Amino acid sequence: MSPLLEAVDLHRHYSVRTGGGLFAGKAVLRAVDGVSFRIRAGQTLGLVGESGCGKSTTGKLALGLIPPSSGEMRYDGERMPAAGSPAWRALRRRLQMVYQDPLGALDRRLPIGTQIAEPLVIHGIGAVSERRDRALSIMESVGLQRHQFGRYPHELSGGQRQRVVLARALITEPRLLVCDEPISALDVSIQAQVVNLLLDLQERLGIAYLFISHDLRIVRQVSHDVAVMYLGRIVERGDAENVFARPAHPYTRALVSAIPTVGDKRERILLGGDPPSPANVPPGCSFHTRCPFATAQCRSEIPTLQPQDDGREVACHRVRETALRLVA
Amino acid sequence: MVSAPLIAIEDLTVDFANGPHVSRAVDGIALQLAPAEALGIVGESGSGKSVTWLAALGLLPGKAAVRGSVRLDGRELVGAPPRELEAVRGKRIAMIFQDPSSCLNPVHRIGWQLGEALRLHRGLDRRAADAEALRLLDQVGIADARRRLGDYPHQLSGGLNQRVMIAMALAGQPDLLVADEPTTALDATIQAQILDLLRAVRRDTGMAMVLISHDLGVVAENVDRVAVMYAGRLVEEAPGQELFARPRHPYTQGLLAALPELTGRRRRLAAIPGTVPEPGSLPAGCRFAPRCPAADHRCAIEAPPIQSVAVHHRTNCHRQIEPGFSVWSLPKAAE
Numbered sequence: 001m002s003p004l005l006e007a008v009d010l011h012r013h014y015s016v017r018t019g020g021g022l023f024a025g026k027a028v029l030r031a032v033d034g035v036s037f038r039i040r041a042g043q044t045l046g047l048v049g050e051s052g053c054g055k056s057t058t059g060k061l062a063l064g065l066i067p068p069s070s071g072e073m074r075y076d077g078e079r080m081p082a083a084g085s086p087a088w089r090a091l092r093r094r095l096q097m098v099y100q101d102p103l104g105a106l107d108r109r110l111p112i113g114t115q116i117a118e119p120l121v122i123h124g125i126g127a128v129s130e131r132r133d134r135a136l137s138i139m140e141s142v143g144l145q146r147h148q149f150g151r152y153p154h155e156l157s158g159g160q161r162q163r164v165v166l167a168r169a170l171i172t173e174p175r176l177l178v179c180d181e182p183i184s185a186l187d188v189s190i191q192a193q194v195v196n197l198l199l200d201l202q203e204r205l206g207i208a209y210l211f212i213s214h215d216l217r218i219v220r221q222v223s224h225d226v227a228v229m230y231l232g233r234i235v236e237r238g239d240a241e242n243v244f245a246r247p248a249h250p251y252t253r254a255l256v257s258a259i260p261t262v263g264d265k266r267e268r269i270l271l272g273g274d275p276p277s278p279a280n281v282p283p284g285c286s287f288h289t290r291c292p293f294a295t296a297q298c299r300s301e302i303p304t305l306q307p308q309d310d311g312r313e314v315a316c317h318r319v320r321e322t323a324l325r326l327v328a
Numbered sequence: 329m330v331s332a333p334l335i336a337i338e339d340l341t342v343d344f345a346n347g348p349h350v351s352r353a354v355d356g357i358a359l360q361l362a363p364a365e366a367l368g369i370v371g372e373s374g375s376g377k378s379v380t381w382l383a384a385l386g387l388l389p390g391k392a393a394v395r396g397s398v399r400l401d402g403r404e405l406v407g408a409p410p411r412e413l414e415a416v417r418g419k420r421i422a423m424i425f426q427d428p429s430s431c432l433n434p435v436h437r438i439g440w441q442l443g444e445a446l447r448l449h450r451g452l453d454r455r456a457a458d459a460e461a462l463r464l465l466d467q468v469g470i471a472d473a474r475r476r477l478g479d480y481p482h483q484l485s486g487g488l489n490q491r492v493m494i495a496m497a498l499a500g501q502p503d504l505l506v507a508d509e510p511t512t513a514l515d516a517t518i519q520a521q522i523l524d525l526l527r528a529v530r531r532d533t534g535m536a537m538v539l540i541s542h543d544l545g546v547v548a549e550n551v552d553r554v555a556v557m558y559a560g561r562l563v564e565e566a567p568g569q570e571l572f573a574r575p576r577h578p579y580t581q582g583l584l585a586a587l588p589e590l591t592g593r594r595r596r597l598a599a600i601p602g603t604v605p606e607p608g609s610l611p612a613g614c615r616f617a618p619r620c621p622a623a624d625h626r627c628a629i630e631a632p633p634i635q636s637v638a639v640h641h642r643t644n645c646h647r648q649i650e651p652g653f654s655v656w657s658l659p660k661a662a663e
Contacts, residue, residue, distance in 0.1 A: 050515035157603040187372035188542060189600035192586035196599050214516065221588035221597065245591050258520035259590055260545030262572045270524055271517045274485045 002077045003038035004208050005062060005176055009071035010035045012057050016279050029279040031057040033232035034071070041175065042202065044209040046223030046240055048216055048255070052278055054232040055212045059178045062210050063095050064088055093123050096169035100181035102161035106153040113139070113149030116167045123172060134171060141204075142167045142197060159190035163197070170201065178210045183218060195221055216259055220244050228252045231278055231286040234305060238312025248314045250291045285317065293318050332402075333360040334503060334536055335384070335421075340396035340406075342376070342383045344607070351607035353379045355560040356396070358634070363503065366530065366537045368547035368568065370583070371557035374604050377540050380557075381506045385421060386413040419449045422497035426509040428489035432481040438465075438492055439477030442499060449500035464495040467532075469525055487518035494525065501533070508540045523550055544587060548572055553640070556580045559605050559615035562634060566641040577643045578620045578655040585656045598656040614646065621661035622647045 012032040018025045032054045039045045047055045060066045061073060064080040073080040075095070081087035096119075099105050106115060117135040120126055126134065136146050142163040153161055162182065169177055179198070183191045195218060201207060213219050219226060223240040228249065236249040247253040254269040271290045276282055285303050288294040297317050305313040342354035354376040361367050371377040382388050384398040384405060398405040400420060405413065417423075425431055433441055442461040446452045452460055458477075465473035468491040481489055490510060497505055507526065511519035523546065530537055541547050547554055548568055555565040556579065564577040575581045585598035602619045605611055611618050617627040627646050634644040638651070649655060 050517065159603060187604065188544070188583055189372060189586050190603065192588075192597040192599035193601075195588070195597055199596075216516070217588040217590050220590060221594060241594065254517055256590065258516040260519075260523070260543065260549045261590065262544050262548045262584065262587065263589075268520065270520055272521075274487055274518065275515075 003074075004041045004076065005039040005210070006074040006077075007035055007037050007058070007062065007071070008074065010058070010061055010068045010073065011070045012054075012061060012066065013069045018279065027279045029277075030054075030232045030281055031278055032061060032068075033281070035229070035232070035234055036071075037227055037234070037237070039176065039208050039210060041208055042206040043225070044202065044211050044223045046219035046226040047210060047212045047229060048214065048219050048226060049229035050214060050255075050275060052231075052275060053229040054278065055229050056180055058229070059097070059180050059210060059212050062176075062178055063097055064091070065097075089123075093119070093125075093172040094175045096172065096174040096177050098162075098165055098169050098177060098179045098182045100184050102158065102165045102185070103153060105165050106161060108153050111150045111152060112144075112156070112164045116164060116171060119168060119172045125172070135167070138167045138171045141201070142170070143193075157190075158186050159193055162186060162190075162194055166194075166197070166201075170205070170207075173205075174207060176208045176210065178212070180212045181214070182211075184213065184215065191218065198222055216244060216256060228255065231275065231281050233286065233315065235287065235315045236312065237305065237314075238308075238310070242310060243312060248308065248312065248319050249287075249316050250293055251287050254290075285315075331362055333399075334363045334365075334401065335361045336397075336399045337380070337384060338397040338399075340380060340383060340394070340398060342379055342388065343393040343395075345391045345393065346608070349608055352610065353392075353560055353607055354383060357557075357562050359555060359562065359565070361504070361536055361538065364530075364534045364536050365553065366539060366551040368551035368554040369538060369540045369557060370542070370544060370547050370554060372542060372604055374559065374607060375557040376560040377557045378508050381423070381508070381538060381540065385417055385423065385506070386410075387417075387423075418445065418497075418502070419500040420502055421504045421506060422500055422502040423506040423508065424490070424493045424497050424510050426512045428486065428493040429481055431493060432489060434481055436480070437477065438479050438481065438484070442477070442492075442496055445496050445499035460499075461495075464498055465492070467498065467529070468492070468495045469521075470495075485518075486514055487521060490514065490522050491525065494522075494529070498529065498533070498535075502535060504536045504538065506538045506540070509542070510539075511546065512541070512543070519546070526550070544572070544583060556583070559610060560607070561615055561644065562642075563616065563645070564641075564643040565634075566638070570638065570641055574638075574641075574651040575654075576637050576641070576649050576651065577616075577645050578622050578647070578649065579616045580643075581649075581654045581656055582619075585654065598661065614644075620655065621658045622649065622655040 010032055014029040016027055016029045018027045049055050061068055064083050113135050117131040120131045144163050183194045211222050220240050226240040226243050227234045227237040230251050236252045247256045254271045257267055257269045282289050284300045285298040288298040303315040303317045305315045307313050337359045340357045343350050343352050357380055369377045383394045394406055439461055443457040446457040446460050462473050470476050470491050511522050539551050554568050554571045556563050558579050564580045582600040600619055613629045614627045614632050617623040632644045632646045634642050636642050
């Protein structure tokens with residue numbers, strides 16, 4: 001089965017100024033540096049990593065909102081048309097986005113019903129009364145009440161606003177939703193409501209998600225597959241339960257071990273220092289500056305994603321060495 | 329908890345005047361903290377978890393009316409003259425916040441800001457302050473401390489700025505550090521570093537800590553005792569292990585059931601229905617009753633008192649939930 005969305009060796013580089021004044025120089029910021037993935041219809045790919053790892057940029061590339069510097073995005077086997085072109089606009093009905101901050105994504109001067117129906121207006125779908133009916137019905141499916149149609153964003157709670165944003169994204173019947181930290185701004189009890197809603201919608205409507213988050217627990221809850229990014233590259237990819245239960249890449253292991261838990265204690269790998277800047281990516285394996293297992297090879301040779309026995313892929317020179325398991 | 333408390337809060341109430349409306353942010357909190365103890369405060373936005381401690385330190389604006397009692401080593405802080413409070417803040421009790429860059433002055437070098445805190449709280453002269461600033465940066469794990477003293481906050485990462493904030497908090501050699509969501513803005517691996525640092529500092533200095541967080545995991549791993557707040561009230565308090573293993577209040581049970589796990593079988597999350605009430609329109613009776621699957625008509629009209637359910641375990645719930653039973657397994661909760 002061909003994937004719904006496929007990223008092939010995506011790069012997105014920006015040229016930036018470094019320093020200031022007389023000594024200002026130019027550098028290349030490698031926001032996304034060779035990322036490939038596939039998302040099948042009705043499935044969820046979770047994209048995790050820390051700030052600056054390129055996960056949000058990857059989300060924008062997935063929608064064609066920004067063009068890649070090289071590589072390509074394919075939707076249903078076809079190359080993604082250029083942003084702004086009529087073909088791209090037609091496609092956008094099927095590819096929608098949900099951001100972290102629902103208040104920022106909504107217009108505070110418009111009633112929410114109008115905003116939910118707006119994509120239908122933009123895409124010229126249906127007559128006025130039909131748009132209203134569709135907005136009301138999608139409101140119900142995300143757990144909003146019909147009488148809230150005329151409410152304004154400030155009259156709703158954070159969780160309800162995120163439902164409005166979801167309803168607006170869903171009204172054009174998209175096949176893929178890119179969710180960039182969709183629940184990070186919500187309280188714990190509300191997060192669970194939205195997570196359950198996303199899972200229900202997927203089951204009912206068969207939507208695929210590219211779910212971007214720094215929260216590993218939430219990502220595991222919603223994802224079939226997961227990809228872990230570090231400095232613009234995917235360092236590990238595979239089945240979500242498997243990757244988080246038995247992380248293989250030293251970075252994934254550190255990331256998983258850094259999650260504070262309520263229950264049992266696990267090994268904790270404490271990384272030193274901050275991640276390097278994506279404008280100054282270390283040579284070789286970009287993680288070698290913080291990796292407790294780095295060797296001379298890691299400092300000079302870029303590791304590529306290699307398939308492992310259990311089906312996952314890991315970009316680490318030393319992943320097959322059983323000795324590493326004993327060290328930690 | 330048997331020894332004399334370092335800080336004792338009794339019946340603390342905070343009202344915010346908003347024109348003719350008064351909204352109650354904190355409603356009759358009672359809490360104690362022993363010297364060197366670590367207490368976690370858990371709650372969602374609007375629970376009053378931060379306001380409680382800002383009120384205790386006299387840091388709320390004038391439109392906030394604070395009643396009740398906060399005693400530090402027996403000395404009353406509520407209504408104390410500003411001069412007395414100034415001698416407490418920073419010196420006896422220090423506070424760090426979520427966003428360190430907004431607490432540091434952007435136009436002064438790190439060294440100058442640390443020096444100011446040292447001159448103010450410890451009365452050190454310039455030379456002694458310089459040496460002590462260096463020692464503090466070293467203590468909070470900042471490499472190349474001498475060079476960093478000359479840096480401005482914007483030159484440092486979020487994690488380094490939080491280390492600087494911790495160094496400034498330690499400058500007064502406080503007996504208590506109130507850490508309000510200290511790692512919420514930080515990435516996971518940096519959060520782990522900062523929490524590790526706080527543990528090390530407490531081990532070395534015997535400083536007590538109040539850790540305010542919405543993240544149950546962060547609290548579970550870093551404190552001795554946990555207090556759960558909801559809509560301005562304390563709903564449950566117990567030693568950490570006891571609270572997480574045998575939560576008794578439906579809200580605490582709900583928070584834990586709403587938390588996805590990182591390992592084991594995936595289960596559907598229990599979602600607490602509805603939302604936190606607005607401070608201006610709090611329900612009568614138990615504040616959690618409208619969202620609680622176990623609520624009966626008494627819960628809707630009568631505020632439950634806080635009472636002991638086990639050793640060092642208090643909760644305010646009429647329903648007296650049995651240990652080991654979760655109200656979120658009731659059929660009503662699955663709606």
